[in-house]
Structures are given as C-alpha cells and as structure tokens.
Amino acid sequence: MSELKSGSNLEKVLKAGHFAFTGECGPPKGANVEHLKEKIEPLKGMVDAVNVTDNQTAVVRMSSWAASTIMCQEGVEPNFQMVCRDRNRLAIQADILGVYAMGIRNMLCLSGDHQRFGNHPESKNVYDIDSMQLIALVKKMRDEGKFLNGEEIDVPPRLFIGAAANPFSDPFEFRVYRLAKKIDAGADFIQTQCIYNMDRFKEFIKQAVDMGLYEKCYILAGVTPMKSVGMALYMAKQVPGMDVPESLIKRLRGAGKGKAGEEGIRFALEQIEEFKEMEGVAGVHLMAIEWEHKVPEIAERAGVLPRPTV
Amino acid sequence: MIVADRKPLKEILEMLDGCNRVLIVGCKGCVSVCNVGGSKEVGILASILKIAGKKNGLDIEVDEKTLERQCDPEYVDQIKDVVADYDVILSMACGVGPQFLSERYPENRCLPAVNTTFFGGAVQHGIWEERCAGCGTCGIHHFGGLCPIARCSKSLLNGPCGGSADGKCEISKDVDCIWDMIVKKAMEQGRLDDLLKFKPAKNWSTARDGGPRTSVREELVQ
Ligand code: SF4
Numbered sequence: 001m002s003e004l005k006s007g008s009n010l011e012k013v014l015k016a017g018h019f020a021f022t023g024e025c026g027p028p029k030g031a032n033v034e035h036l037k038e039k040i041e042p043l044k045g046m047v048d049a050v051n052v053t054d055n056q057t058a059v060v061r062m063s064s065w066a067a068s069t070i071m072c073q074e075g076v077e078p079n080f081q082m083v084c085r086d087r088n089r090l091a092i093q094a095d096i097l098g099v100y101a102m103g104i105r106n107m108l109c110l111s112g113d114h115q116r117f118g119n120h121p122e123s124k125n126v127y128d129i130d131s132m133q134l135i136a137l138v139k140k141m142r143d144e145g146k147f148l149n150g151e152e153i154d155v156p157p158r159l160f161i162g163a164a165a166n167p168f169s170d171p172f173e174f175r176v177y178r179l180a181k182k183i184d185a186g187a188d189f190i191q192t193q194c195i196y197n198m199d200r201f202k203e204f205i206k207q208a209v210d211m212g213l214y215e216k217c218y219i220l221a222g223v224t225p226m227k228s229v230g231m232a233l234y235m236a237k238q239v240p241g242m243d244v245p246e247s248l249i250k251r252l253r254g255a256g257k258g259k260a261g262e263e264g265i266r267f268a269l270e271q272i273e274e275f276k277e278m279e280g281v282a283g284v285h286l287m288a289i290e291w292e293h294k295v296p297e298i299a300e301r302a303g304v305l306p307r308p309t310v
Numbered sequence: 311m312i313v314a315d316r317k318p319l320k321e322i323l324e325m326l327d328g329c330n331r332v333l334i335v336g337c338k339g340c341v342s343v344c345n346v347g348g349s350k351e352v353g354i355l356a357s358i359l360k361i362a363g364k365k366n367g368l369d370i371e372v373d374e375k376t377l378e379r380q381c382d383p384e385y386v387d388q389i390k391d392v393v394a395d396y397d398v399i400l401s402m403a404c405g406v407g408p409q410f411l412s413e414r415y416p417e418n419r420c421l422p423a424v425n426t427t428f429f430g431g432a433v434q435h436g437i438w439e440e441r442c443a444g445c446g447t448c449g450i451h452h453f454g455g456l457c458p459i460a461r462c463s464k465s466l467l468n469g470p471c472g473g474s475a476d477g478k479c480e481i482s483k484d485v486d487c488i489w490d491m492i493v494k495k496a497m498e499q500g501r502l503d504d505l506l507k508f509k510p511a512k513n514w515s516t517a518r519d520g521g522p523r524t525s526v527r528e529e530l531v532q
C-alpha cells in the first residue's frame with residue numbers, strides 16, 4: 001500500500017494508520033434535497049466518509065450517485081455504494097466514470113438484496129456481473145485504465161475500492177475465504193455486516209489475521225446500535241444472515257421501558273472500545289439506520305473525535 | 311424437461327370468450343411427464359370447459375387431440391384436416407407448442423393453456439424444481455455439477471452472498487441456497503481450491519441476452 005490509489009480522505013486516514021470511523025446515510029424516498037441535507041448535517045466532521053446506499057433493501061430511492069454528489073457539495077466525503085441488481089455492465093461502467101467525474105473517490109461494491117424484499121418485487125433482476133466481478137472491474141478500470149472489454153479509458157476513474165463481508169452468514173467456514181477472494185479481486189477496504197455476536201466475529205477476524213488478510217486490506221467492523229427491543233427482534237428473525245444473540249435482546253429488555261435505545265448505544269460503545277484494540281480491525285463502520293442525528297453523540301462518547309485531518 | 315403449470319380456469323375462460331368450437335391439443339412430451347398437458351389433462355380440461363360452458367349457458371363444443379409432440383412440424387401437421395372446424399386451438403404444450411401451431415395454421419387462433427415455467431425435473435412425486443436456465447454455455451463443472459445461474463437467486467458466479475443462512479436463500483426459507491450446496495460439496499470432496507478461483511464476468515451472448523437463438527446441425531440439414 002505505497003502510493004495513494006484514489007486520494008480519498010478515507011484512504012488517507014487508513015493509510016496514515018488512524019482508526020477509521022465511517023458513517024452511513026440512506027437517500028430520501030423522493031427528490032427531497034433538503035431532507036437529504038438534514039441527514040448529512042449531523043455527520044459533518046464526525047466520520048471519515050459516509051456510505052450512500054443504493055436502493056437499499058431493493059426500495060427505490062434517490063440514486064446513490066446523485067445523493068453522493070450532493071454530499072460532496074455539502075463537504076462530506078461519500079462512499080458511493082453500487083449494487084449489481086439494477087444495472088448491467090454498460091450502466092455500471094458508465095456510472096463509475098460519472099461518479100468519478102463528479103468528484104467521488106470511494107466506492108463500495110455489492111451484490112444487493114434481492115428485489116423480492118423491496119417495493120418493486122415484480123422487477124427484472126439484472127445480475128449481469130456479481131459483486132466479486134464488480135470489484136475486479138473497478139480495479140481494472142483504475143489500474144489498467146481499461147474497460148471490461150479491454151478498450152482504453154480516456155482518463156481512468158481512480159477510486160478507493162470497498163467491499164462487504166458478512167461473517168455471520170453461512171457456510172461460516174467459507175466466509176474468510178470469500179473475504180480473501182474479494183481482497184484478491186481488488187478490494188482496498190472491507191466493511192462488515194452489523195456485528196452483534198462478538199465471539200463469532202472474533203473467530204472470523206482471527207482467521208483473517210492468520211491468513212494475513214488484514215495486511216492487504218483495511219477491515220472496518222460494522223456497528224449498528226439497536227434502537228429498541230423491537231428492532232433487535234426484527235433483525236434476529238427477519239434479516240437473513242444477521243446474528244443477534246439472545247443475551248443482547250435480554251440486555252435491551254432489562255434496560256426497562258424507554259431505555260433500550262440508550263442500552264443499545266452503550267453496547268455499541270463497548271463494541272467500539274473492543275474493536276480499537278482488536279488485531280486486524282482498522283476501524284468502525286457505524287450504520288446508525290435512520291438515526292443519523294445520534295452520530296455526533298456516539299462519536300463523542302466513543303472517543304473517536306476529532307477526526308484526523310490528513 | 312420443460313415444466314409448466316396449467317393456467318387458472320378463469321384466465322382460460324376469458325381467453326375463450328366468444329368462442330364456440332374449441333380444439334384442445336395436448337402434447338405427449340415434457341408436459342405429459344409433468345402432468346400438465348398430456349392426454350389425461352386434456353380430457354380433464356375439456357370436461358371442465360364443457361361444464362363451465364353449460365353453467366354459463368354457452369354453446370361451447372370442445373374436442374380433444376394429443377399429439378406426439380408439438381415442437382415438430384411432422385406432428386403438428388397431423389391436425390391439418392380438422393383445424394378449419396374450430397374457432398380456437400387451445401394448446402396444452404409448453405410455450406413452443408402454441409407457437410408452432412400458430413405458424414403452421416395462420417388462419418386459426420392458437421392460445422396457450424399453460425404457463426411454461428422452467429427446465430427442471432421431479433424431485434419427488436408432484437414436485438418439480440428448476441435446474442437450468444439455458445444459458446448456452448454450460449459451466450457447471452466449475453461448481454461441482456450444480457448450476458448457480460439457474461439456481462442462485464442472483465446468478466452469482468462467486469457466491470455465496472451474505473444472505474445465505476442455514477442452507478437457505480435470502481429470498482425465502484423455502485428456497486435452498488445453491489451456493490451453500492456448492493461450497494459444502496467442494497469441502498467434502500476436498501476441492502475448495504476450485505471455488506477460490508475468481509470466476510470472471512460471464513459472456514451472456516449465448517444466452518437469451520444475445521437475441522433469439524438458432525441451433526444448426528449441418529449434417530442433418532437437407
Ligand atoms: S450453466 Fe447454463 S446450460 Fe449449464 S445448467 Fe446452468 S443455465 Fe443450464
């Protein structure tokens with residue numbers, strides 16, 4: 001990891017050896033720019049980059065590239081997310097060039113949730129390429145200056161390439177190999193699925209450390225504070241590949257009426273403390289879902305402020 | 311085989327609205343094997359239509375005929391002397407059948423009585439599952455003989471995705487995650503290395519994406 005690949009703030013923070021702290025923001029269900037700006041506002045200065053989701057859970061929202069552009073204008077660095085569900089390789093490459101031209105420097109490559117979950121279950125799913133191939137595609141465009149078909153690109157996009165890893169989906173034994181495959185394909189950084197089962201995560205990160213993966217790629221641990229017992233139950237039962245231990249649900253219940261949210265934040269803070277010390281973890285990705293205004297408080301209490309300027 | 315399901319009666323009746331003379335044509339190929347469009351099912355649909363006609367005070371005459379296959383001009387020809395007697399030919403073959411009939415008998419209206427669903431097989435009596443999507447370049451030897459194109463909900467070539475849980479696909483607990491099977495089989499066989507290799511983007515031009523396909527076997531063309 002000698003010279004900078006993209007020059008993004010996130011890349012610089014990680015490269016300088018700081019413990020990274022990234023946030024997340026879902027674009028509005030409409031063209032409501034004011035609403036988007038309201039969601040971006042509390043994230044300013046609190047995180048190194050903000051993931052801008054791409055039709056997350058297959059629900060139509062303002063496009064991630066447009067919302068990322070607005071975020072740039074607001075002075076916050078976006079981590080542009082792209083899913084393979086909604087675009088073929090032509091649209092994918094066109095959008096990659098477009099976002100780079102608009103000043104975006106980080107991109108997270110995802111398969112995307114199947115549209116069966118979303119608000120247009122009757123749509124056709126594209127999946128021309130998968131997330132692994134998307135990672136390799138962005139790398140090829142950046143490092144070789146070539147399109148997928150081998151043609152030269154006139155000004156290649158220089159993006160910091162991100163990918164996701166879910167240590168909690170099955171088969172568990174294969175998960176670290178899939179991580180390795182993503183890193184080989186070209187991932188510069190990884191953001192994991194929300195972690196609640198710390199034991200299982202530790203086992204996963206130990207495997208990654210043993211395989212030397214953390215030396216080739218920055219791994220950011222995913223944290224989503226539980227807002228309520230209901231949210232924990234929903235995550236436990238309804239979200240495939242999510243592992244919410246019974247002990248956490250008990251702990252949230254035990255907090256008493258109206259206090260589960262605070263208990264959820266406390267649990268998240270304890271996790272962040274552990275991650276700071278954990279070998280192989282280069283930072284935290286905080287996904288405060290529809291809780292953006294809580295990010296300053298969480299960042300403050302987690303002791304990750306002020307964010308480094310590099 | 312090609313698997314199909316019979317269309318709901320309501321839809322068939324709507325299609326037949328205003329028709330008095332109907333020839334139901336079955337097929338002894340795949341749709342017979344999957345119990346949807348063979349002579350038995352043709353007989354059942356004929357009876358249902360006659361009863362429905364009577365109930366609604368309609369004067370519908372329904373005849374039956376089941377051909378060896380409907381995807382072969384030779385067999386499609388076998389009804390050439392009778393088609394003129396009917397307003398409608400209702401095919402119970404897969405989507406190929408009513409099209410071969412339409413092309414052979416341009417004067418007639420040819421309608422589909424079934425919804426053609428997939429290429430698959432019977433996993434147990436009465437249950438069929440999809441196995442192939444006809445992508446035109448079979449690559450299942452890379453995946454332990456299991457097809458992620460047809461059987462992974464996202465057609466991932468470098469799976470499994472993060473939604474795979476307990477052997478099931480993220481879309482439903484009723485759908486197996488084929489990638490779970492591919493990985494477990496590779497582990498059991500000690501061939502995990504195969505799966506660690508990056509599978510590049512697929513060339514879809516041999517699939518339907520490349521436009522309608524034709525297969526020419528020179529030695530057979532006269
Ligand atoms: S790889 Fe293509 S041809 Fe082979 S089983 Fe799958 S869809 Fe069918």
Ligand code: SF4
Nearest residue numbers: 462470471479480487
């Ligand atoms: S859960 Fe398995 S079958 Fe379903 S989309 Fe993911 S990898 Fe494919």
